Amino acid sequence: xxxxxxxxxxxxxxxxxxxxxxxxxxxxxxxxxxxxxxxxxxxxxxxxxxxxxxxxxxxxxxxxxxxxxxxxxxxxxxxxxxxxxxxxxxxxxxxxxxxxxxxxxxxxxxxxxxxxxxxxxxxxxxxxxxxxxxxxxxxxxxxxxxxxxxxxxxxxxxxxxxxxxxxxxxxxxxxxxxxxxxxxxxxxxxxxx
Amino acid sequence: xxxxxxxxxxxxxxxxxxxxxxxxxxxxxxxxxxxxxxxxxxxxxxxxxxxxxxxxxxxxxxxxxxxxxxxxxxxxxxxxxxxxxxxxxxxxxxxxxxxxxxxxxxxxxxxxxxxxxxxxxxxxxxxxxxxxxxxxxxxxxxxxxxxxxxxxxxxxxxxxxxxxxxxxxxxxxxxxxxxxxxxxxxxxxxxxx
DNA sequence: GCACACTCCGAACGGTCGTGCTATTTTCGT
DNA sequence: ACGAAAATAGCACGACCGTTCGGAGTGTGC
Numbered sequence: 433x434x435x436x437x438x439x440x441x442x443x444x445x446x447x448x449x450x451x452x453x454x455x456x457x458x459x460x461x462x463x464x465x466x467x468x469x470x471x472x473x474x475x476x477x478x479x480x481x482x483x484x485x486x487x488x489x490x491x492x493x494x495x496x497x498x499x500x501x502x503x504x505x506x507x508x509x510x511x512x513x514x515x516x517x518x519x520x521x522x523x524x525x526x527x528x529x530x531x532x533x534x535x536x537x538x539x540x541x542x543x544x545x546x547x548x549x550x551x552x553x554x555x556x557x558x559x560x561x562x563x564x565x566x567x568x569x570x571x572x573x574x575x576x577x578x579x580x581x582x583x584x585x586x587x588x589x590x591x592x593x594x595x596x597x598x599x600x601x602x603x604x605x606x607x608x609x610x611x612x613x614x615x616x617x618x619x620x621x622x623x624x625x
Numbered sequence: 626x627x628x629x630x631x632x633x634x635x636x637x638x639x640x641x642x643x644x645x646x647x648x649x650x651x652x653x654x655x656x657x658x659x660x661x662x663x664x665x666x667x668x669x670x671x672x673x674x675x676x677x678x679x680x681x682x683x684x685x686x687x688x689x690x691x692x693x694x695x696x697x698x699x700x701x702x703x704x705x706x707x708x709x710x711x712x713x714x715x716x717x718x719x720x721x722x723x724x725x726x727x728x729x730x731x732x733x734x735x736x737x738x739x740x741x742x743x744x745x746x747x748x749x750x751x752x753x754x755x756x757x758x759x760x761x762x763x764x765x766x767x768x769x770x771x772x773x774x775x776x777x778x779x780x781x782x783x784x785x786x787x788x789x790x791x792x793x794x795x796x797x798x799x800x801x802x803x804x805x806x807x808x809x810x811x812x813x814x815x816x817x818x
Numbered sequence: 819g820c821a822c823a824c825t826c827c828g829a830a831c832g833g834t835c836g837t838g839c840t841a842t843t844t845t846c847g848t
Numbered sequence: 849a850c851g852a853a854a855a856t857a858g859c860a861c862g863a864c865c866g867t868t869c870g871g872a873g874t875g876t877g878c
Binding site for chain 2: 452453454455457458533536537539540541542543544545550553554557558584585588589591592593595596597599600602603604612615616619623
């Protein structure tokens with residue numbers, strides 16, 4: 433990896449952290465430069481604009497999310513086990529991770545702000561939703577779920593469970609959030625069985 | 626209503642609109658002044674700081690939310706009808722309204738930013754959650770829902786349904802979002818019956 | 819050994835931010 | 849109608865914003 437590529441990585445790593453707690457929109461070149469021990473202009477040179485930086489931050493976080501959530505699920509046995517693994521990994525990164533936090537907050541920051549950032553965000557959500565639906569579909573084919581179950585609805589419902597878990601955990605500091613999420617999840621599974 | 630109170634109202638009205646689409650944190654005195662045809666300092670005098678403005682915006686939006694969602698539910702007959710009314714009103718303001726949008730986005734903007742804004746936000750969420758649980762509890766007492774159903778879990782689950790509806794509708798522009806929300810809601814009701 | 823990318827820095831730019839001050843105008847109780 | 853009080857405007861401030869530009873330092877291929 434070339435020198436430039438490495439510093440770019442370091443910057444993006446720091447940027448994900450900052451954006452996860454302060455929001456993607458409130459990323460500033462200055463604070464990011466200070467955090468990484470670079471000059472503003474030196475850092476800026478790696479990204480031609482702030483918008484490009486934001487998009488690359490999203491991309492970077494997306495890779496981490498896929499690595500931490502989608503991959504473990506895909507390497508689990510098909511069917512219910514795969515879905516459960518997905519849920520557990522998702523829960524884990526939602527509890528401790530930074531990337532997931534970024535997606536959720538960015539989703540609402542940009543739901544009314546047209547532009548490349550929003551477009552990327554939408555595509556990521558759609559892609560992930562499709563992945564979940566596909567995992568569920570495989571589960572149907574293997575006989576784990578009801579034949580007339582709706583994969584898109586399942587992906588939708590599961591996402592809702594994760595969103596409210598996230599809010600209860602991060603905003604309200606609800607100690608029982610995880611328990612509630614598991615409860616909701618198992619009921620969702622049961623009703624699709 | 627005194628003159629000052631009226632302009633304060635007008636400012637807050639505009640502020641809710643702006644904050645709903647751009648976020649509560651990115652409210653600026655300048656743009657808000659321009660939007661209301663005032664000078665920066667003239668507007669600023671009504672709120673002693675930007676933070677106070679943000680808190681008052683939240684308060685203002687909260688009143689609208691209670692007016693549009695909680696009150697219709699409370700004036701519906703107890704039990705399932707009340708819960709259904711709550712859901713329908715909530716869905717309606719989530720589809721078209723601005724106040725609800727503000728709460729949802731602010732919840733993630735401030736979930737990691739300690740201070741008065743976050744504190745207010747947390748209290749509002751807790752209060753509303755309690756209201757929902759209480760409505761459900763009444764429904765249990767009246768025999769509409771299972772005696773061993775969990776009111777807090779119900780409030781939690783319902784909130785999840787609304788969050789994912791909101792995201793599907795606003796970010797993804799999913800035309801079937803409402804249909805999915807209704808489906809998830811009726812399944813939630815059934816599993817608590 | 820020299821030219822050439824690549825990487826980064828320092829300084830500066832026009833702009834906007836929140837927030838003070840001081841006037842001036844408007845409102846309102848009497 | 850008048851005087852106090854409230855409401856608003858004008859102006860300035862220091863800080864930070866994204867961005868540009870010219871130029872150092874450094875390694876690499878010829």
